[in-house]
Amino acid sequence: MPDRQPLPPPSPIATEEDAANAPSFDRLPLAAAMLENLRRLGYLTMTPVQAESLPLTLAGHDLIAQAKTGSGKTAAFALPLLTKLNPRRFAVQALVLCPTRELADQVCREIRRLARAEDNIKILSLVGGSTMRPQMASLEHGAHIVVGTPGRIMDHLQRGSLNLESLHTLVFDEADRMLDMGFLNDMVFVARQCPGKRQTLLFSATFPDGVEQLARQFLRQPRTVKLPERHEADKIRQRFYEVSGENRLEAVARLLEHYRPVSTLAFCNTRRQCRDLLKVLRERGFHALALHGEMEQRERDQVLVLFANRSCSVLVATDVAARGLDIADLEAVINVDVTPDPEVHVHRIGRTGRADRNGWALSLASANQRRRVDDIARELGTQVEWHDLAELTAEAGGTARQPLLPPMATLQILGGRKDKLRPGDVLGALTGEAGFSAAQVGKITITEFHTYVAVARQVAEAARRRLSEVGIKGRSVKVRILEIPDETRPETASRANASLRRKPKP
Ligand code: ADP
Ligand code: MG
Numbered sequence: 449m450p451d452r453q454p455l456p457p458p459s460p461i462a463t464e465e466d467a468a469n470a471p472s473f474d475r476l477p478l479a480a481a482m483l484e485n486l487r488r489l490g491y492l493t494m495t496p497v498q499a500e501s502l503p504l505t506l507a508g509h510d511l512i513a514q515a516k517t518g519s520g521k522t523a524a525f526a527l528p529l530l531t532k533l534n535p536r537r538f539a540v541q542a543l544v545l546c547p548t549r550e551l552a553d554q555v556c557r558e559i560r561r562l563a564r565a566e567d568n569i570k571i572l573s574l575v576g577g578s579t580m581r582p583q584m585a586s587l588e589h590g591a592h593i594v595v596g597t598p599g600r601i602m603d604h605l606q607r608g609s610l611n612l613e614s615l616h617t618l619v620f621d622e623a624d625r626m627l628d629m630g631f632l633n634d635m636v637f638v639a640r641q642c643p644g645k646r647q648t649l650l651f652s653a654t655f656p657d658g659v660e661q662l663a664r665q666f667l668r669q670p671r672t673v674k675l676p677e678r679h680e681a682d683k684i685r686q687r688f689y690e691v692s693g694e695n696r697l698e699a700v701a702r703l704l705e706h707y708r709p710v711s712t713l714a715f716c717n718t719r720r721q722c723r724d725l726l727k728v729l730r731e732r733g734f735h736a737l738a739l740h741g742e743m744e745q746r747e748r749d750q751v752l753v754l755f756a757n758r759s760c761s762v763l764v765a766t767d768v769a770a771r772g773l774d775i776a777d778l779e780a781v782i783n784v785d786v787t788p789d790p791e792v793h794v795h796r797i798g799r800t801g802r803a804d805r806n807g808w809a810l811s812l813a814s815a816n817q818r819r820r821v822d823d824i825a826r827e828l829g830t831q832v833e834w835h836d837l838a839e840l841t842a843e844a845g846g847t848a849r850q851p852l853l854p855p856m857a858t859l860q861i862l863g864g865r866k867d868k869l870r871p872g873d874v875l876g877a878l879t880g881e882a883g884f885s886a887a888q889v890g891k892i893t894i895t896e897f898h899t900y901v902a903v904a905r906q907v908a909e910a911a912r913r914r915l916s917e918v919g920i921k922g923r924s925v926k927v928r929i930l931e932i933p934d935e936t937r938p939e940t941a942s943r944a945n946a947s948l949r950r951k952p953k954p
Pocket of ligand 1: 490491492493494495498515516518519520521522523558
């Protein structure tokens, strides 16, 4: 995007004023050596998630905490687990599940720093992508704390190289991302191997149904910590554009051309408007999909997979259809029409500017909708910024711009949970010998019968060929690219989406 601001390095403490009012660790029931170590690490005051959760977790409660990246989660779960740890007992007493190797390594490093107050605490990282044998050897030497990805932890449990009998703390870190990565079954398997008498802590930036279910299943009378989203508003940059009736839908295309967001949610007030907008966007070559109430569940799921894994640039939806939709990482929300209800507006734009990134909230209003915008400004308690469509990058006229393409494409594999496919299997089949880098593989979604793998658009065909030729775990698989055909001229949203189900032309 042209004028996106570079982000400052994440800091858990937002301002000096916050820091001055923030509570100190001294008020917590922590050993003197631990307090001293925290001071040495520069942990002078608690971050909000630490201040809210530590009194509860140190008292032994299970916890569900909503907290985003950079909020200081590691200490929020590491302090209670370290406090309970008996270093003289050579057994795994705490297990932290993380979505990726990088996050697991990061958590491991941070716990090591926090554990310095005590000698000889062994913390082991068990993640996929490295060979099993050295990990097994390390386990034989004994570890007090294990941090790892669900798939690899499950492998160790199945081979009997990891024993969780002495475990007293189980942590799900970034639970929503673990679910995004298709780890649900592995997480359930691992949690079931833990002793019933334990403390369970769950951290997640968002709360889709899956996370709630997981919490219901594995936490006991959990306390909940939810931090107000007060800092989020600063990250949403809001602009209003005046349009006339005729140019409204064209204006959406121009906004996309100009701001070039990777993922955009476009809100319409009516289903009819959704349909018309989808048509306009498709005709101009955008990879757009619609979500509406009449869709069957399977189709809805597929649309959401493509949008969430960045294989689709624009999702067009009404408020009703978008209800319950939980997708982080939206670069932009476009209000194709301002809503009459200011609260709905605030809710809509709150879907961007999350996860420590800036987001655009772009709204189109006709002259006679100015009153609605005034209501919104009142609700937000701010002035709104009006901009002129003429400021937007001129279309086609001069230098032809590259079309806005999504960075990823989706491979659909026939085979899913029923066939015991796991994210690690798919990742393994593409990386390593196959020659694709982990960075070229995106989100992996496994449903009962299908697996959806996002891969970098440029290598999609090569990745498809590779999987078709070599298979996964020695089994051959049927793979196709699940694409949105460019030249579709849909009569209705539903028919446009229906083309998803057809095999695209090679
Ligand atoms: P999260 O897991 O929520 O993304 P981390 O636990 O990794 O966040 O913390 C982010 C950064 O902030 C780390 O560098 C950590 O050392 C630092 N940090 C965490 N809590 C505090 C604190 N109370 N005071 C100062 N720095 C902190
Ligand atoms: Mg973390």
